[in-house]
Amino acid sequence: xxxxxxxxxxLAILLVFVAALGLCHALGFPHxxxxxxxxxTLALAAVSLSFLIGxxxxxxxxxxxPLGVGAYAVLIAGEFGITNILAVLxxxxxxxxxxxxLTGTIALRTRGVYFIMITLAFAQMTFYVAASLADFxxxxxxxxxxxxxxxxxxxLKSDTALALLxxxxxxxxxxxxxxxxxxxxxxxxxxxxxxxxxxxxxxLSPYRHRLIALAVAGAVAGVAGVLLANQVEYVSPASMGWxxxxxxxxxxxxxxxxxxxxxxxxAVAISLLDETLGHATEHWRLGLGLVIVAVVLLRGRDxxxxxxxxxR
Amino acid sequence: xTTALFVSQLLNxxxxxxxLFLVAAGLTLVFGVMDFINLAHxxxxxxxxxxVAVGVRLTGHFAAGLxxxxxxxxxxxxxxxxLVFRYLxxxxxxxxxxxxxxxxxxxxxxxxxxxxxxxxxxPMPQALSGSVALxxxxxxxxxxxxxxxVGGGVALLLWYLVNRTRLGMLVRAGSTHPQTVSALGVNIxxxxxVVFAFGAMLAGLAGAMAGxxxxxxxxxxxxxxxxAFVVIVIGGIGSIKGAFIAALLVGxxxxxxxxxxxxxxxxxxxxxxxxTAGPAxxxxxxxxxxxxxxxxxxxxxxxxxxx
Numbered sequence: 001x002x003x004x005x006x007x008x009x010x011l012a013i014l015l016v017f018v019a020a021l022g023l024c025h026a027l028g029f030p031h032x033x034x035x036x037x038x039x040x041t042l043a044l045a046a047v048s049l050s051f052l053i054g055x056x057x058x059x060x061x062x063x064x065x066p067l068g069v070g071a072y073a074v075l076i077a078g079e080f081g082i083t084n085i086l087a088v089l090x091x092x093x094x095x096x097x098x099x100x101x102l103t104g105t106i107a108l109r110t111r112g113v114y115f116i117m118i119t120l121a122f123a124q125m126t127f128y129v130a131a132s133l134a135d136f137x138x139x140x141x142x143x144x145x146x147x148x149x150x151x152x153x154x155x156l157k158s159d160t161a162l163a164l165l166x167x168x169x170x171x172x173x174x175x176x177x178x179x180x181x182x183x184x185x186x187x188x189x190x191x192x193x194x195x196x197x198x199x200x201x202x203x204l205s206p207y208r209h210r211l212i213a214l215a216v217a218g219a220v221a222g223v224a225g226v227l228l229a230n231q232v233e234y235v236s237p238a239s240m241g242w243x244x245x246x247x248x249x250x251x252x253x254x255x256x257x258x259x260x261x262x263x264x265x266x267a268v269a270i271s272l273l274d275e276t277l278g279h280a281t282e283h284w285r286l287g288l289g290l291v292i293v294a295v296v297l298l299r300g301r302d303x304x305x306x307x308x309x310x311x312r
Numbered sequence: 313x314t315t316a317l318f319v320s321q322l323l324n325x326x327x328x329x330x331x332l333f334l335v336a337a338g339l340t341l342v343f344g345v346m347d348f349i350n351l352a353h354x355x356x357x358x359x360x361x362x363x364v365a366v367g368v369r370l371t372g373h374f375a376a377g378l379x380x381x382x383x384x385x386x387x388x389x390x391x392x393x394x395l396v397f398r399y400l401x402x403x404x405x406x407x408x409x410x411x412x413x414x415x416x417x418x419x420x421x422x423x424x425x426x427x428x429x430x431x432x433x434x435p436m437p438q439a440l441s442g443s444v445a446l447x448x449x450x451x452x453x454x455x456x457x458x459x460x461x462v463g464g465g466v467a468l469l470l471w472y473l474v475n476r477t478r479l480g481m482l483v484r485a486g487s488t489h490p491q492t493v494s495a496l497g498v499n500i501x502x503x504x505x506v507v508f509a510f511g512a513m514l515a516g517l518a519g520a521m522a523g524x525x526x527x528x529x530x531x532x533x534x535x536x537x538x539x540a541f542v543v544i545v546i547g548g549i550g551s552i553k554g555a556f557i558a559a560l561l562v563g564x565x566x567x568x569x570x571x572x573x574x575x576x577x578x579x580x581x582x583x584x585x586x587x588t589a590g591p592a593x594x595x596x597x598x599x600x601x602x603x604x605x606x607x608x609x610x611x612x613x614x615x616x617x618x619x
Contacts, residue, residue, distance in 0.1 A: 059406050106603055110610045113349055113405055117545045118606050121599040124538060128599075132592030242538060246351075246413045253410050283425055289417030296411035297399055 009261035010174035017167045025160065033159035035275060037231045040166035041224045043267035044173055046251040048220035050263035051177045053252055055186055056206075056213050057193030061116045062123030063248050065103075066096035066218035068130060068240030070225020075136055075235040078145035085148035085156065085165075089226055096222025097215040099126070104214035108207060123245055130237040141236020148230055156230060166227050170264070173220050177260050180216070185209055250292055316450040321571045322564070327456050329563025330463025334518035335536055336543040336555040337470060338511020344487030344550030346401045346504045351412040352392070353515055354537025355419045358530065360385045360516020361523040362423060365434050374437040381520060382513055389512025393505050401504065416533070423530045431527035441524075459521045466514065467556055474552055483507060487550045539566075542602045548615030558613060562598050569597040 017040060024032025045067050052058040070092035077088050103122040110118050131139045147156045156162050180186050191199050192206030199206060229235050238244075247270060255266030273291065277284035339353045363384035368377030392415065400411045440458055443451045474480035482503055485493045494500045519532070526532060543562050547554025573594040605613065 053406065059409070061409070106607050110606050113343075113549060114545060114606060114610060114612070116349075116405065116409065117541050118603065120538065121542060121545075121602050125596045125599045125603075128592050128595040131595075242534075246409075249406070250410060250413065253406065257406075283421045285417045286421035286425075289414045289419075289421065292414030293396060293411055293418065296403075296407050296414065297396070 010171045010178065013174065013261060013264055014167060014171040017170070018164070021160065021163050021167070030159075033163045034231065035271065036163045037159055037166050037227065039268055039271040040163065040170050041227045041231065042248075042251065042271060043264040044166070044170050044224035044227070045221045046248050046255070046263040046267045047170070047173055047177060047260045048217035048224075049248050050252045050255070050257075050260050051180070052213060052217045053249075054257050054259065055181055055193070056189040056210055058210060058214065059116050059249070060119040060214075060217075061242070061245050061249065062103075062119035062121075062126075063217075063221055064240040064242070064244035065123035065126045066100050066221035067225040067228070067244065067248075068126065068237070069096045069099050069218075070222030071229040071235045071239050072130060072133075072136070072225075073222065074148065074226050074229035075142065075144050079136070083146055083149050085150050088148045089223060092222040092226035093219040094222075096225065097219035100218025100221075101211060101215040104211050108210055108214075120242060120245070123240060123242060127237050127240050127242075130240065137236065139237065141234060141238070143234050144229055147233065148226075159231065162227065162231055169223060169227070173223075174260055174264075176216075176220075180213075181260075185212070189213055250288075254292070254295055314449070316447075317571075319446070320450055320452055321568055323452060323456065323460065325564035325567035326560060327459050327463070327563070328567055329560035330460060330467065331518045331522050332536070332540060332543050332563055333467060333556050333559035334463060334514045334521070335540040336547070336559055337552060338508075338514045339540055340544040340547065340550055340552060340555045341483060341487075341507050342504070342511055343544070345483055345490070345500070345507050346486075347490075348397070348401050348504075349405050349408045349412070350397070351409060351537065352415040352419065353511070353540065354533030354535075355416050356385060356389065356392075356512040356515040356533070357519040357522075357536055358423065358528075358533035359388055359419070360513075360519030361434065361528045361532065362427065362432070362519075363388075363516065364520035364523065365432055365528060368435045374435065377435070378520060382516055385516025385519075386509050386513040388516075389509035390505070392512070393508045397508065398501065398505070401501075420530050420533070427530070429530065431529040434523035434528045436524040455524055462517075462521060466517070470552060479503075479506070539598065542598055544612075546602050546605050546612055548612030551612070551614035554612060554614030562601070565601055566594075566598050570594040573597065 017036060021033060021036050024030075024036070045063065049060065049063045052060055052063075073092035073095050074088055077083070077091050082088065082091070103119070107115060107118045107122065130136075136142060147154065147162075149156070156165065188199075188204070188206050188209045191204075192210065196206065225239070228239065251266035251270050252263050253266070254269060255262030255264065270288070273288055274284065277287045281287075335353065335357055338356070339350060342348050342350055342353075360381065364378055364381030366377075367380035367384065368374055371377045371380060396411065396415055400408050403411075436455060440454045443453045444457070446452050472480075474483060482493065482498055486498075486500055486503060490500060518536075519528075522536075539562065543558045544555050546562065547556070547558030577593065609615070
């Protein structure tokens with residue numbers, strides 16, 4: 001029955017992540033659950049960006065913005081006493097979707113580098129808006145009131161529970177984007193990416209599809225933001241800085257374009273790099289930079305291709 | 313707001329504008345000639361400030377240190393181009409964004425290892441550290457006037473180079489018809505190398521000029537990079553003229569916005585609301601300007617080529 005809902009890569013990722021979680025639990029490695037939540041959250045955001053770039057050719061350099069909007073939804077809702085996870089998830093996803101669609105109506109007027117830059121500009125604007133919310137921490141950000149609950153039950157108190165929720169949501173997102181890519185909707189996005197002129201000659205415009213794709217990807221990034229805020233229990237403007245957007249792009253490209261499962265691999269790789277190098281030296285970004293440059297220069301050998309032993 | 317304050321803000325805005333132009337010029341030329349989007353350009357700006365600071369410390373003399381530092385920035389431009397960027401020029405924009413993002417991480421960390429996280433002291437020549445009375449009631453720092461002078465001079469020089477020399481002609485031709493220029497026997501890769509290193513030096517000069525006014529730290533490049541991109545996108549990517557006009561526009565809007573927006577808001581929405589909304593709005597003004605311009609002209613003010 002599970003197979004009917006989840007495509008094979010999503011199922012595989014679900015199982016691998018749950019197994020990793022179980023292993024950490026069995027080996028008495030409590031930090032593992034924290035790491036898995038973080039990785040899964042980043043993977044969720046990366047998968048949504050991978051959908052935009054891979055299917056629609058929409059290279060957003062501001063994908064940290066909907067992520068941050070989702071995180072702020074947790075903070076602000078919490079201040080008003082709303083902590084139910086269902087409500088918070090709906091608020092985070094909804095706010096991020098509305099944000100992405102509104103900025104999308106303007107950003108989609110542009111193409112290529114201009115699109116990259118205007119999405120960056122919108123993310124920067126959001127960053128400054130967040131930094132000016134004096135009631136919600138301003139520049140420094142602030143701690144959330146409490147982790148989300150389920151009708152009063154504090155089932156997300158442990159990182160293990162949070163990790164399970166995140167993994168399930170990631171699998172669902174993979175299934176959603178898989179379905180969307182396989183549908184007529186995905187075909188329109190890919191056709192628009194391949195040649196807008198040819199589509200126009202057929203009397204078709206991919207504008208509506210692109211806008212919806214932006215909104216859906218934004219909503220999923222918003223969900224990632226909700227999870228992230230719950231894990232860290234702290235929300236700050238830094239979560240939508242342009243470095244975060246850059247790292248999300250790195251994950252997508254590192255894992256191989258056009259494959260949502262690849263984005264998960266990219267997110268896992270970056271997280272592990274952060275975790276290992278980051279503990280060994282405070283200058284771990286040097287290593288990250290070297291990896292990125294090496295991957296880009298050795299084109300065609302993305303991580304997935306290296307892992308499966310074949311070139312693209 | 314008094315006249316003196318307004319004039320000094322106006323000058324500050326123009327001064328920010330010319331610094332932005334120095335950074336944006338290299339960025340837009342490199343994009344124009346090679347269709348290359350270089351996020352690591354902010355790093356060149358940061359390196360320029362550090363190299364000049366080191367040069368001054370080594371030679372004990374500002375002018376000599378400046379020359380040494382700029383030479384260093386030029387060399388760094390060549391080195392980065394030869395090591396990494398020449399392999400990226402024929403890739404798609406996504407890979408360029410990614411590769412140059414990696415370079416930012418590497419260079420920033422190397423600088424951090426060499427000099428530490430904290431801002432370093434940037435020397436300023438004694439003779440230029442005072443201020444002069446432009447008119448009664450307005451004392452303006454000499455260094456800021458120097459920046460205006462140098463920036464204006466470089467802009468004129470660039471105009472001359474691009475519009476009146478053979479090299480400039482190749483750059484202009486290369487930015488609109490790269491294949492044709494290449495087919496006529498011009499080595500466009502070498503042209504790119506020269507333009508790139510020159511742009512790196514200009515960014516380094518901007519860093520050195522800004523050094524005494526801001527804190528010289530490893531992340532200083534990140535802050536200017538985004539604004540420099542806003543400038544070239546507003547001006548139309550590849551257009552020097554557009555970059556110049558957009559740089560001044562952005563400099564003025566940002567500076568005047570920061571000093572005037574809170575007051576204007578106070579009149580419109582009341583004091584307490586303005587106190588919270590003011591800083592956000594003035595930081596956002598530049599991006600709002602860009603969104604507005606791209607909404608009306610999706611290829612920027614002087615965007616000849618759609619990218």
